Amino acid sequence: MDIKIGLIGCGVMGADHAAILHAGVAGARLVAVQDADRARAEALAALSGTAVVIGNATDLIAHTDVDAVLIAAPDPTHAPLVLACLAAGKPVLCEKPLADTAQGCRDVVEAEIAGGKRLVQVGFMRRFDPGYRALRQCVATERLGAPLMLHCIHRNKIAPDYITSDQVIANSGVHEMDIARHLLGEDFAAVTVISACPSRLMPNRQPQLLILESASGVVVSVEITPDAQYGYDVQGELVCEGGTISLAPAPPVALRHAGMDGFTVEADWRQRFAEAYRAQMVEWIGSIQTGHPAGASAWDGYMASRTAVSALEAWRTGQRVVISTEVRPDFYAP
Amino acid sequence: MDIKIGLIGCGVMGADHAAILHAGVAGARLVAVQDADRARAEALAALSGTAVVIGNATDLIAHTDVDAVLIAAPDPTHAPLVLACLAAGKPVLCEKPLADTAQGCRDVVEAEIAGGKRLVQVGFMRRFDPGYRALRQCVATERLGAPLMLHCIHRNKIAPDYITSDQVIANSGVHEMDIARHLLGEDFAAVTVISACPSRLMPNRQPQLLILESASGVVVSVEITPDAQYGYDVQGELVCEGGTISLAPAPPVALRHAGMDGFTVEADWRQRFAEAYRAQMVEWIGSIQTGHPAGASAWDGYMASRTAVSALEAWRTGQRVVISTEVRPDFYAP
Amino acid sequence: MDIKIGLIGCGVMGADHAAILHAGVAGARLVAVQDADRARAEALAALSGTAVVIGNATDLIAHTDVDAVLIAAPDPTHAPLVLACLAAGKPVLCEKPLADTAQGCRDVVEAEIAGGKRLVQVGFMRRFDPGYRALRQCVATERLGAPLMLHCIHRNKIAPDYITSDQVIANSGVHEMDIARHLLGEDFAAVTVISACPSRLMPNRQPQLLILESASGVVVSVEITPDAQYGYDVQGELVCEGGTISLAPAPPVALRHAGMDGFTVEADWRQRFAEAYRAQMVEWIGSIQTGHPAGASAWDGYMASRTAVSALEAWRTGQRVVISTEVRPDFYAP
Amino acid sequence: MDIKIGLIGCGVMGADHAAILHAGVAGARLVAVQDADRARAEALAALSGTAVVIGNATDLIAHTDVDAVLIAAPDPTHAPLVLACLAAGKPVLCEKPLADTAQGCRDVVEAEIAGGKRLVQVGFMRRFDPGYRALRQCVATERLGAPLMLHCIHRNKIAPDYITSDQVIANSGVHEMDIARHLLGEDFAAVTVISACPSRLMPNRQPQLLILESASGVVVSVEITPDAQYGYDVQGELVCEGGTISLAPAPPVALRHAGMDGFTVEADWRQRFAEAYRAQMVEWIGSIQTGHPAGASAWDGYMASRTAVSALEAWRTGQRVVISTEVRPDFYAP
Numbered sequence A, B, C, D: 001m002d003i004k005i006g007l008i009g010c011g012v013m014g015a016d017h018a019a020i021l022h023a024g025v026a027g028a029r030l031v032a033v034q035d036a037d038r039a040r041a042e043a044l045a046a047l048s049g050t051a052v053v054i055g056n057a058t059d060l061i062a063h064t065d066v067d068a069v070l071i072a073a074p075d076p077t078h079a080p081l082v083l084a085c086l087a088a089g090k091p092v093l094c095e096k097p098l099a100d101t102a103q104g105c106r107d108v109v110e111a112e113i114a115g116g117k118r119l120v121q122v123g124f125m126r127r128f129d130p131g132y133r134a135l136r137q138c139v140a141t142e143r144l145g146a147p148l149m150l151h152c153i154h155r156n157k158i159a160p161d162y163i164t165s166d167q168v169i170a171n172s173g174v175h176e177m178d179i180a181r182h183l184l185g186e187d188f189a190a191v192t193v194i195s196a197c198p199s200r201l202m203p204n205r206q207p208q209l210l211i212l213e214s215a216s217g218v219v220v221s222v223e224i225t226p227d228a229q230y231g232y233d234v235q236g237e238l239v240c241e242g243g244t245i246s247l248a249p250a251p252p253v254a255l256r257h258a259g260m261d262g263f264t265v266e267a268d269w270r271q272r273f274a275e276a277y278r279a280q281m282v283e284w285i286g287s288i289q290t291g292h293p294a295g296a297s298a299w300d301g302y303m304a305s306r307t308a309v310s311a312l313e314a315w316r317t318g319q320r321v322v323i324s325t326e327v328r329p330d331f332y333a334p
Helices: A012-023 A038-048 A057-062 A075-088 A102-115 A130-141 A165-184 A274-290 A298-317 B012-023 B038-048 B057-062 B075-088 B102-115 B130-141 B165-184 B274-290 B298-317 C012-023 C038-048 C057-062 C075-088 C102-115 C130-141 C165-184 C274-290 C298-317 D012-023 D038-048 D057-062 D075-088 D102-115 D130-141 D165-184 D274-290 D298-317
Strands: A003-008 A028-034 A068-071 A092-094 A120-122 A147-155 A188-195 A208-214 A219-225 A233-240 A243-247 A253-257 A260-264 B003-008 B028-034 B068-071 B092-094 B120-122 B147-155 B188-195 B208-214 B219-225 B233-240 B243-247 B253-257 B260-264 C003-008 C028-034 C068-071 C092-094 C120-122 C147-155 C188-195 C208-214 C219-225 C233-240 C243-247 C253-257 C260-264 D003-008 D028-034 D068-071 D092-094 D120-122 D147-155 D188-195 D208-214 D219-225 D233-240 D243-247 D253-257 D260-264
Touching: A003 A012, A003 A057, A003 A274, A012 A028, A012 A038, A012 A274, A028 A038, A028 A057, A057 A075, A068 A075, A075 A092, A075 A102, A075 A120, A092 A274, A102 A298, A120 A298, A130 A165, A130 A233, A130 A243, A130 A274, A130 B253, A147 A165, A147 D219, A165 A188, A165 A208, A165 A219, A165 A298, A188 A298, A188 D188, A188 D208, A208 A298, A208 D188, A208 D208, A219 D147, A219 D219, A253 B130, A253 C260, A260 C253, B003 B012, B003 B057, B003 B274, B012 B028, B012 B038, B012 B274, B028 B038, B028 B057, B057 B075, B068 B075, B075 B092, B075 B102, B075 B120, B092 B274, B102 B298, B120 B298, B130 B165, B130 B233, B130 B243, B130 B274, B147 B165, B147 C219, B165 B188, B165 B208, B165 B219, B165 B298, B188 B298, B188 C188, B188 C208, B208 B298, B208 C188, B208 C208, B219 C147, B219 C219, B253 D260, B260 D253, C003 C012, C003 C057, C003 C274, C012 C028, C012 C038, C012 C274, C028 C038, C028 C057, C057 C075, C068 C075, C075 C092, C075 C102, C075 C120, C092 C274, C102 C298, C120 C298, C130 C165, C130 C233, C130 C243, C130 C274, C130 D253, C147 C165, C165 C188, C165 C208, C165 C219, C165 C298, C188 C298, C208 C298, C253 D130, D003 D012, D003 D057, D003 D274, D012 D028, D012 D038, D012 D274, D028 D038, D028 D057, D057 D075, D068 D075, D075 D092, D075 D102, D075 D120, D092 D274, D102 D298, D120 D298, D130 D165, D130 D233, D130 D243, D130 D274, D147 D165, D165 D188, D165 D208, D165 D219, D165 D298, D188 D298, D208 D298
Parallel strands: A003 A028, A003 A068, A068 A092, A092 A120, A147 A219, B003 B028, B003 B068, B068 B092, B092 B120, B147 B219, C003 C028, C003 C068, C068 C092, C092 C120, C147 C219, D003 D028, D003 D068, D068 D092, D092 D120, D147 D219
Antiparallel strands: A147 A233, A188 A208, A208 A219, A233 A243, A243 B253, A253 A260, A253 B243, A260 C260, B147 B233, B188 B208, B208 B219, B233 B243, B253 B260, B260 D260, C147 C233, C188 C208, C208 C219, C233 C243, C243 D253, C253 C260, C253 D243, D147 D233, D188 D208, D208 D219, D233 D243, D253 D260
16 A cells, blocks of 8 residues: 655655655655645646645644655744654654754654654655765775775855855755764764855855864865855765775766867756655655664754754854764664 | 556566566556566565466466566567567567567567557667667757767676677677667668677677668767676767767766776676666556557567668678668657 | 987977977987978077078988988878988988878888888877877787777867868878777788768768778777867777776866866867877987887888778778788888 | 086985986986985996986085086985085975975075075976966966865875874975965965874874965865875865866776776876976976076975974864964065
């Protein structure tokens, strides 16, 4: 029997999730959609052919026909909606961030533990990207020995105008914080932030260099450039004792044209991480069927949020900030 | 309502198709499997959890619970099984080749036309590969102008012992003949074959260089090396009036290790064309739902087979062989 | 004591040779220059600071101050000038082709043998390119086993208007014929030529595909595209029993810019083969000092010319042309 | 008339310089060599064929036959020998570092200014590498806009056993400090050092991450890994307002072999920077002929040394260290 999915939020990401459910995933069916902009919800429902429109998110979560919930609504709604899913005992896949404050994440963690059942997955989709998976497997198998450094690059083509330097660190950087922690399999102990001069094209925000230090001493450099102009580009090189392994985010074709030999860089993340989004959905559906959690947990969402808070403090103070240790509850043991 | 699929042939390819149906495709369900080796069918049925084992292929095709048929049985069975599917009025996706002779293909074409309904798709999965799709789109849009040449490389790591030079041309080469015809959007007018000296590691068969000439004068070179040793490798570069576009079959990660900087080459085609196989299945299911054919038709299978026959003649005689024109029936108009 | 060089021909190639002598080569000095256009010779003499202008080529060759001669004058002058150098007993480095007919090359060979001393080097500079050297060493050491196929690509950005299809084969293709013969270490036994449709941008000449077969059965494909538009591009992949080795004509930097990730392709051959031209000069000077010949001999020039003649016949007749064996005189033993 | 060169130090680097003088540079001749190990000097003199052995460095510098001096002796001898050259009024190309302390560099600067003539070039050969030159030109022309960040990677295959973490920073890192300052065209204002855990293969020293901040706010990250195991590897990516430009240290050939597609990484720096060493020599000889200084000046050597001192302080204290401004004397204006 197919799992019946309710989707909250019918913007760009919500529509993407719906399209993935429509074609690329077995065992699930979109049955309900909701959006603050009802017309948008109706358009998506019409497109899907299988979903009804529900007027508000609370009703969607409560609806008897909805087995599991996908949250792609604005960030501030995430924590309350996830808490509502927990109250209803329904599995939920929530776009990152889990909450807009570390305390909000912590509240979700406590509610989930209190409920006694793992129901929350955070949409850190990079964990399902074939490249990052290969990096993680390389760490796990010690194929190249233990990791020593990790270099991450996160470049947006052009960020929206309203994005400020602190959001560059917290909103874009949090993806890197989660995936770096996931790859290394350990928490971070310190963070330093050094800001570059802003581009004259976008003087109100700065490219950032974050340096994270893991508990065991692996050094992670993270460049975040909000306005790289040439395209959306995510890179990663893991330096190990015996060699290095890098993401190779390669497009299907190469071009020789107009004096150049190379390939096209996409403008946004959906194409770059199309396979990751698909695999995330397949494994989320699988985790509901089997009862074995997949992907990033509420605890992972909380830890990413805590790291981002420390990074912001490092940025404001210009100091290296030590991140206090927090012990993972057994509830979240892998 | 899910489309119920019956699978004939539970070997490597059959098992792959079953796995794709299991996880990666919405709107379809494997309900029946059959194999000459019943134990193999039972193992696959157990793995799938949704399929029953049926004793022979004819019964599977006739079974009322089977809406559509997937054929992954040995080559000589293809044509008779496809004809049985046509007789039963059921959509069928048949692994290449459509038949083991051009006449066998022709028989299928005539039976399908007689039935008045497009039901046959041939498993030339490369047509669904993102790289080839980008090449075809480049031709269609004339982004780089009209095509002038196409260079194709097809290398197997090590072919099975029993493969002979004629099979290198016909069985491996037929993939290139189909995809080259598909990319260029026209039939071939001539073929030349020049054989290289055999590798001392495998003296009983020769690497082959095929040169195909399209009706409008595009020249296609095809290297087929059955024993490349280093891995399975498929390449393609389309040379157009204004530049070139190439397949970039890139793995998810790059390595710097042991004095080398590069990436791993896979040993077989399933990983290289994993996305193509998945997309082929998604679109086949979609074509059954919508009634609009997708992928390679019986006619395409017939034309590939005719080209292979001419290539074998060119190889045997050492002469350039002109391929007679055959007009595509309107029934197969795109 | 420096070797005193006289240069005949002060066009693009002559000026390049003078510049190399000026900075990059020890043990030699440009002392005399000549050109049909005296102003051009004077400009180059002024630039070099060490050379006098001489009114005609015969006088330059005869000049007592000239130890060795560099010929970069128009093709039809090559053979007579080389014969004059032989008569004068002076070492000569002559731009390719050695002569504009096979018989002209043969005449030089016979004159050189009659003189009893190896004095002629033909400017097939690719033999000094680090990439081709690595390919040749790979063949020599059998690092990847014996060669089976060689794929060569020769693309000009835009050829001059007056270049015709036969010149595409003979003048551009001859570089490939020489280097392929040099890499494989054996002569060619047959050649086939298949012409592609012309680009609409340049309807008066066709891209060509040559297939050369070596005496031992190695198959060489050669694409020659006179108007590739995107730049000057020379590629080569040698397919051996155990793997392949390819030219990697990589520029010093890569760019990520304007939606592309890649590198610049140069517009002409001087940058691509800058190191080859320099090394050719260094080794030519060294060969004069030591008396041990370097680079391509008159015999090599003759064999390249014979292959080109056969290729033109193959092109005109549309037939595979067998190239008769010619035994290398001991005089030219390596 | 050729410039007559005296070489002090006949080890690996000295022998390399002699070989370059022997073949690849016009207008200069090696006439004298000296080494603490006389046998080594004699071997090199025999090989060169043009040089005499001189018993001590002071005599070589004073020798009337020596026009200019090349210093490739151990680091602690550099400053005294350069001062002796200045006293003798002879041009000198000194391997880096100019002195083993910042004060030693300062002494050379003051002596050179007092002498009133630019005679000293420091062997920061990377400034002559085609890749770095293209990066510098990109900054100069603002082709991609102004620089925002620069990522540098410096990996040795395996450093000698006696190398300690402070030498990793000062001796290897100083190359990056000089080239980064050269590329950006400005001095550094601050430096932070974060050490990674050591490799278990080499527990006595740590890979280092340096973060340099230029006066205008460009952020430079420098990874220095002394024991990368897989080879010698230098990388650099300059992130500008409109795109990025990277070193592409590409070898002449690519390999497909044994399950890998890629290229060989060399074990040491001489091959990687062979062209840079040659060009450095050509331009040094040219600078003597013309009287216009080339390459890194004594001032550049001093500034590199000051940056290294600050980096060591940052490493020892774990603090970001501000580097005080020092105004370049007009004597060293470009």
